[in-house]
Amino acid sequence: MRKRLTPYLLLVPQIILTLLFFIGLCTGIIQSLGVIPAFDLTEPTLQYYKEVLTRPDMLTSVFFSLYIAFTSALLATVAGVFLCMLLVMSDKAKGLMMRIVQLPITVPHVVVALFVINILSQNGFLARCAYALGMIRDQKDFPVFIYDTHGMGIILAYLWKEIPFIVYFTIALMANINNNLGEAAVNLGAGRWTAFRKVTLPLCRNTILSGFLIIFVFALGAYELPLLLGATSPKALPILAYIQYIHPDLRHRPYAMALNGIIIMISLLCAVAYFILMKKNIKGLSDKK
Structure with missing residues (x-):
């Protein structure tokens, strides 16, 4: 009896x-x-979504995110695909090299933000090196990579973790295909690079697109890096949503939820696309069997 109940208890x-999660959602x-109802708001309306998509400040945040x-x-x-290709073609898809590639994935985003600030800021390591070498007259002449309106620091910080993730996500399949179908194409007269480009890469397409969707949705809804590395304006959607949520006027809370609703809708569309891609992958594997 206990053995039967154990799976359900777990x-x-x-x-x-x-x-x-679903209650909160x-x-x-x-x-x-x-x-x-606690704020005397009882009539359902799409007005908040309409304002989010028409107000310049909020619409700018949507496009920025x-x-x-x-x-x-x-x-x-x-x-990530290029690095994955180099590892597969050089037969280094396992072992120490993969351990090194996977290492950035374990680093928290807050720590990555501190790395970026200490390295790329105008008083960071690279700026000081450029000043010491006489490449710039003053550290203020160093290019602005963080706290800029183009979000360069945020993008670079994401790349630190997302490139290894793409490698980790696709390399097993890519190596397996390249070692089987790719080698078969080479034996039939194709060059190694031609076989990889025309055989291995197309067969990995759905997995690569799936990895793209995962990191796209994560970056869209992430809060830490835009907060620590982003400019005062424009603000990313999660930051603007939090500001609206803690606004002294509690009637601003629907704006926060509408901003989150936009993130949810985009994430759901990506989830549907991901499901379709995975379904195609499963169908492709079953057809091979």
């Missing part, structure tokens, strides 16, 4: 956390529609 913490969606997320995800995917 699921209890997961069920509780799932329920709390539903509460946030309801509040984003302007329904907060999309820009940061898309740019960092795209650059990380391209660089």
Whole structure:
């Protein structure tokens, strides 16, 4: 009897956390529609979403977050696939090299932000080196990489962790395909690079796109790096949502939930795309069998 109950008992913490998550999600969606009885807001409305998508300050934050997320995800995917290709082609997809590649994944984003500040700020390590070498007259002449309106510091910090993630996410499949179908193409007369480009890479496409979606959604909803490395304006969506949430006027809370609702909707679209890609991957593996 105890053995039969054990699996269900082990699921209890997961069920509780799932329920709390869905309760919070539903509460946030309801509040984003302007329904907060404690604040005398009882009529559902899409006015808050409309204002978020029309007010210049909030719309700028939406575009800024999309820009940061898309740019960092795209650059990380391209660089990660290129690095993955080098590792696979040099037969270093396992062992010490992979341990080194995976190391940045374990570093928290707050620590990465401190690294970026100490290295890339105008009084950081690189600025001091450039000044000592006579490349710049003053440390203020060093290019602005952090706290800038283009979010360069945020993007660079994301790349620190996202490039190794793409490598870790795709290298097992890429190495397996290259060692089987890729070698078969080489035996039939194709060059190694041609076989990789026309055989291995297309077969890894869905997995690569899945990795892109994961890091895109993460960067879109992340709070730490935009807070620590971002400019005063524009603000990323999660930061603006938090500011609206703690606003002294509690009637601003639906704005915060509407901003979060936009993140949720984009994340759901990415989740659907991810599900479709994974379904194609599973179908492709079953067809091979």
